[in-house]
Amino acid sequence: MLENFSYSNPTKLYFGEDSLNYLNEELPKYGKGVLLVYGGGSIKKSGLYDKIVKILKSNGKEVFEDAGVMPNPTVEKLYEGCKRAKDNNVDLILAVGGGSVCDYAKAVSVSTYCDEDPWEKYFLRMEDVDNKIIPVGCVLTMVGTGSEMNGGSVITNHAAKLKIGHIFGDNVFPKFTILNPVFTYTVPQYQxxxxxxxxxxxxxxxxxxxxxxxxxxxxxxxxxxxxxxxxxxxxxxxxxxxxxxxxxxxxxxxxxxxxxxxxxxxxxxxxxxxxxxxxxxxxxxxxxxxxxxxxxxxxxxxxxxxxxxxxxxxxxxxxxxxxxxxxxxxxxxxxxxxxxxxxxxxxxxxxxxxxxxxxxxxxxxxxxxxxxxxxxxxxxxxxxxxxxx
Incomplete structure (x- = not known):
């Protein structure tokens, strides 16, 4: 190996059929307000939504929801999520879904307290984060992107016809991720x-x-x-x-x-x-x-x-x-x-x-x-x- 490099990864993983229980170990580390981020509602059909809300409430959390994250999260959705996170002064963003939901959660985490347009700052100029970051945790329901253990975030701007990814540093990595393979069973075959x-x-x-x-x-x-x-x-x-x-x-x-x-x-x-x-x-x-x-x-x-x-x-x-x-x-x-x-x-x-x-x-x-x-x-x-x- 010819190149010099440094390596660290701050994300803690919990893997297996009982991994959701470990939310009880992670949640006490954060404040009361939790922004629950998810997609089109499949987690409600599967029963996962109810399980997670029950755990959140049993840990004394106040839950604010940000639903409807699309497969290719848009800049408009990002602005909406930032407003919701800021208005409710949330202490943790919990992403429940696939890679797009995790990507979106990280984008909201770095953009909520950004003084500039986050699309311009992070996705066009590719600048580092110099503002408050809201910590992110993930419960994965679809595999593929690897977003559950990295600093990547991809946002789409339809008006500009651009889909851009920004690889953020260790400070943006999810703090923890729940990996239960059973949660991926409900994903349609095509996806x-x-x-x-x-x-x-x-x-x-x-x-x-x-x-x-x-x-x-x-x-x-x-x-x-x-x-x-x-x-x-x-x-x-x-x-x-x-x-x-x-x-x-x-x-x-x-x-x-x-x-x-x-x-x-x-x-x-x-x-x-x-x-x-x-x-x-x-x-x-x-x-x-x-x-x-x-x-x-x-x-x-x-x-x-x-x-x-x-x-x-x-x-x-x-x-x-x-x-x-x-x-x-x-x-x-x-x-x-x-x-x-x-x-x-x-x-x-x-x-x-x-x-x-x-x-x-x-x-x-x-x-x-x-x-x-x-x-x-x-x-x-x-x-x-x-x-x-």
């Missing part, structure tokens, strides 16, 4: 599978960078093999606890800042995918799956050594009698077959992208430099066009 690919994409964005012999790459290969194995089981039997628990744990470790250590990292699939989301509001994981094959086939020649390793170590491609290019290509072919097997979206046309959107999507995709090839605008357009086939 579940989209989450699976979001996990895979997180790993690949970090894997396909660097040329040194890096411990992080060995960890990532193990995470990918576990995910591939368990996701196939979960697609056939969504209530297989062992598969869902392995996937939940893999999702958390795929983006909790551990495996990027010593890495440059890529993230162009996410940049393009997020720009697609700004135009279509499509499910995040599916925006990633729809462009991944075109993107990775385009950059494969520039990182051939790693694509060869990926094919052999993750997809068990037999290298005997084959060129490096043939090995790498076979690995990507196997990846594509797996993606089709679990019913991922493979074309951006299926997400509502039209030809007249492509140039705007390319303009909205931030160009990063950590991968094997730094794309220009025309190359992003080419990837998008190849993703429409």
């Amino acid at each position: 579940m599978v989209a989450g699976f690919f979001d996990i895979m994409s997180h790993v690949l964005e970090q894997y396909f960078s660097g040329e040194d012999d890096n411990t992080s790459d060995y960890i990532m290969e193990g995470l990918l093999k576990s995910l591939i194995h368990s996701s196939k089981i979960a697609v056939k039997n969504p209530t297989d606890y062992e598969a869902r628990s392995n996937i939940m744990w893999t999702a958390t470790w795929s983006l909790n800042t551990l495996i990027d250590k010593g890495k440059s990292t890529d993230w162009m699939v996410h940049m393009i995918g997020q720009s697609i989301g700004a135009y279509t509001d499509a499910t995040h994981g599916m925006t990633l799956s729809a462009i991944s094959m075109a993107y990775y086939r385009f950059i494969m020649p520039y990182g051939l050594h790693k694509f060869k390793r990926y094919a052999i170590n993750v997809w068990n491609v037999n290298p005997e009698g084959k060129t490096d290019e043939q090995i790498a290509k076979e690995g990507l072919d196997q990846m594509e077959a797996y993606m089709k097997e679990i019913s991922l979206v493979m074309s951006i046309k299926d997400l509502g992208v039209t030809e007249d959107m492509i140039d705007g999507i390319a303009n909205g995709a931030f160009i990063l430099e950590g991968g094997y090839k730094v794309l220009n605008h025309d190359e992003i357009v080419n990837v998008l066009k190849n993703s429409m086939i």
Whole structure:
């Protein structure tokens, strides 16, 4: 490992079927007012809402609700949440839901006491937090984003046609997260599978960078093999606890800042995918799956050594009698077959992208430099066009 780095992660995790009980250990650490943040109401149908409210009230908390967080949280919703948090002087934000709810909660936590427009300060100028932060706790009901153990927050501005993520520091990480795989059983199949690919994409964005012999790459290969194995089981039997628990744990470790250590990292699939989301509001994981094959086939020649390793170590491609290019290509072919097997979206046309959107999507995709090839605008357009086939 050639790079210097520091590492810390302040989020405390409680994992397993009884993990919700540990809310009773965490809640006494915070003041009386709790902003309960959740999405469209599925937690009420499942009974989780009632369980959490009962625990909150038994701990003497005053509960204020912020419901209706959408899959791609908007800047308008952020302003609404900030007002609710500030008007009620809340001491803790408790996010109950998937990654979008956790992302939104962190955005509210840093924005409530911001003296400027938080969209301008945090998502356009990418400035650090210099104001009061409301602590966040999470109860996860859908896996994929890894937002439960990192400082990331993604907000969409439809008027500007931008979907932007800001990676905040340790001070914004959730203070604690409850991880009960059973809570993920109610997620619809489409959303579940989209989450699976979001996990895979997180790993690949970090894997396909660097040329040194890096411990992080060995960890990532193990995470990918576990995910591939368990996701196939979960697609056939969504209530297989062992598969869902392995996937939940893999999702958390795929983006909790551990495996990027010593890495440059890529993230162009996410940049393009997020720009697609700004135009279509499509499910995040599916925006990633729809462009991944075109993107990775385009950059494969520039990182051939790693694509060869990926094919052999993750997809068990037999290298005997084959060129490096043939090995790498076979690995990507196997990846594509797996993606089709679990019913991922493979074309951006299926997400509502039209030809007249492509140039705007390319303009909205931030160009990063950590991968094997730094794309220009025309190359992003080419990837998008190849993703429409």
